[in-house]
């Protein structure tokens with residue numbers, strides 16, 4: 005009998021641990037493995053900074069999208085908004101001759117407006133979020149083409165705008181990492197340490213009970229959509245500065261990667277809850293994997309197989325663990 | 332049901348701990364066929380845990396379960412089902428978009444015709460059971476359009492529909508009113524006559540004493556009393572549950588000052604359920620709202636709280652016109668709501684105790700008054716205060732809300748409003764699932780808050796509770812008022828009588844205003 009209690013209890017502890025830290029353990033194993041196998045190419049400060057740099061833009065857009073996923077909705081327009089924002093910011097500078105700072109502000113404001121419209125459609129017209137944002141995504145994509153007639157904006161972009169993402173702090177740390185860190189920090193504070201953040205989380209948990217606690221659920225939802233679009237917009241602006249052009253499909257691939265990171269993140273540290281820190285770790289897991297595989301000389305398609313497989317395995321492992329941890 | 336030979340379930344040395352805290356501690360118990368076995372104890376004593384182990388939801392740490400002397404391993408709910416065990420759990424688990432029949436048949440073997448599901452044949456088998464429990468709507472109604480009380484009737488029908496040898500009911504009557512309870516009791520008596528064992532969990536002691544052949548009391552996971560009901564008095568049972576003497580909460584003759592009118596409702600109509608309701612409520616008054624299930628009580632308070640559409644009528648609150656279009660309008664004016672269905676309407680179920688307690692009054696948590704940042708330190712200290720005030724049993728301020736027992740969750744739904752300093756607290760079945768000790772505490776709290784001038788509007792199906800608690804009771808039937816009872820005249824019989832009476836609206840309104 006004594007044996008059975010220790011067996012049961014230790015089994016439960018094991019599954020509780022796997023459910024929360026499984027993905028992190030996997031990240032550490034991956035880092036250790038790559039470091040041992042390719043110490044010169046992988047385990048250098050430079051390479052790791054490089055991975056973080058490459059992850060920065062995806063982290064920003066994915067963390068913004070996390071706000072919408074937390075309330076239980078999906079924003080399928082976020083990557084198209086990001087592409088649009090890259091075109092818009094360069095276009096405003098090149099075609100409308102606006103100064104850099106003003107072009108950036110206008111672009112972010114327009115992205116915020118897109119988010120607000122998404123939120124209004126979902127809350128006031130009661131269209132389900134996937135349908136609403138696929139619809140607005142289509143409209144934004146069309147506007148994007150109308151603005152550029154499909155050809156990317158390449159020439160005449162001010163040097164200052166391109167330099168915005170080229171600076172290295174202390175000659176070493178790419179500035180994008182700093183942008184990313186600041187935005188993630190702000191989002192984390194908002195979601196975890198402000199009244200608005202508590203309300204966003206409450207809506208995600210139970211919107212009926214939230215409403216009956218005297219909270220205006222609709223305006224909370226709209227705010228979440230604005231976060232998502234604005235972060236998408238920032239990613240789009242930075243991306244256009246990095247690639248040096250305004251390209252109308254540049255950020256489209258961020259959509260699936262963001263969702264992959266968000267769901268990986270929900271299996272990290274918390275019991276299937278979506279959260280900013282998890283999303284951040286999710287992106288890093290995906291990109292460390294990509295980077296390591298690339299160093300091994302694997303071709304692109306292996307990396308996609310890796311991303312798909314790790315996502316399914318991690319989420320399955322954590323949800324199964326949760327069942328056994330509570331038996 | 333063919334199995335005339337009843338079965339005996341023996342529980343031996345059963346122990347179950349959650350995160351080191353023992354929910355059940357070395358429990359030994361025999362449950363005999365054809366007997367109604369009452370399982371009682373304070374909130375968090377371990378009753379639901381025992382039932383969930385029998386149901387295969389949890390696995391025990393120690394101990395074994397024997398059926399007719401043979402050890403069994405109930406690894407999952409499917410095993411429990413095939414052993415002939417059937418359950419009404421404390422929390423409803425229904426699929427909102429499925430209809431009544433589909434919900435009953437979830438996970439059961441269905442009638443088939445040419446390999447396809449034959450819903451008609453299934454319905455023909457189920458309808459008699461639904462009629463038996465007193466469910467009057469069409470069995471094809473989606474569950475989301477059925478009231479909470481009626482959902483309980485469906486849950487009962489689900490447990491009865493199968494061929495079973497033992498039925499365990501975890502607080503089946505918490506949301507039911509007197510007449511449905513009576514009907515359930517006659518069903519239970521019929522079951523035990525047929526040799527089926529019944530485990531009955533409830534905090535309504537009068538019910539337990541009335542229906543149960545034997546009573547088992549749990550306290551902090553330990554079995555502290557097991558005795559034939561006939562050999563016990565109510566006081567003995569209460570003392571065993573609370574571990575101390577609980578003074579009976581007697582009806583006090585409240586000669587409270589007839590203060591100013593706080594709430595004045597005139598000719599209120601909604602789309603379909605409320606048909607011209609007028610009443611007023613004074614500062615510091617405790618007003619009860621009685622009536623049968625479906626009489627419109629919940630709809631009335633939801634309309635007052637802004638969660639349902641008004642069609643006509645005026646409301647004056649605190650001297651000013653009040654037009655609630657959203658619950659936030661009500662909360663801003665100082666009205667709080669303790670809803671009927673704690674998991675669907677009262678709690679953010681994936682969050683912690685701390686999160687839930689602080690949700691309605693987040694601005695209290697500000698460190699700097701003008702900035703919307705919240706202080707985690709303040710939030711835990713407010714939660715700690717609520718835990719002490721309501722005696723909430725928990726592992727800590729940050730334990731997930733669903734790890735609390737049902738009664739303790741109910742205390743959270745009440746406790747979360749304290750920091751809002753409400754002027755009026757509307758409660759729908761406030762003590763459902765709350766144990767005798769804590770119930771007395773809640774009554775005391777309501778009394779002391781009403782002395783401070785806070786008014787209460789309380790919907791309750793517990794006819795023992797209304798006379799103890801209320802200064803005045805209004806009875807509803809079919810969306811209208813049928814009568815009013817002043818403090819001393821409030822009695823179980825009068826309430827029941829008025830529940831079936833014809834509406835007499837104007838009279839009540841004039842009375843209330845005096």
Ligand SMILES: Nc1ncnc2c1ncn2[C@@H]1O[C@H](COP(=O)(O)OP(=O)(O)OP(=O)(O)O)[C@@H](O)[C@H]1O
Pocket residue numbers: 330349350353354372373374375376377378379380381421724725726733734735736737738739764766
């Ligand atoms: N899943 C869980 N995780 C952690 N603790 C739990 C869990 N389920 C129950 N508990 C704890 O176990 C104890 C017993 O809970 P249980 O639900 O059996 O009480 P109960 O007697 O049914 O109470 P009530 O009358 O309030 O329903 C409580 O202290 C509760 O907090």
Ligand SMILES: [Mg+2]
Pocket residue numbers: 378379380421501736737738
């Ligand atoms: Mg219980």
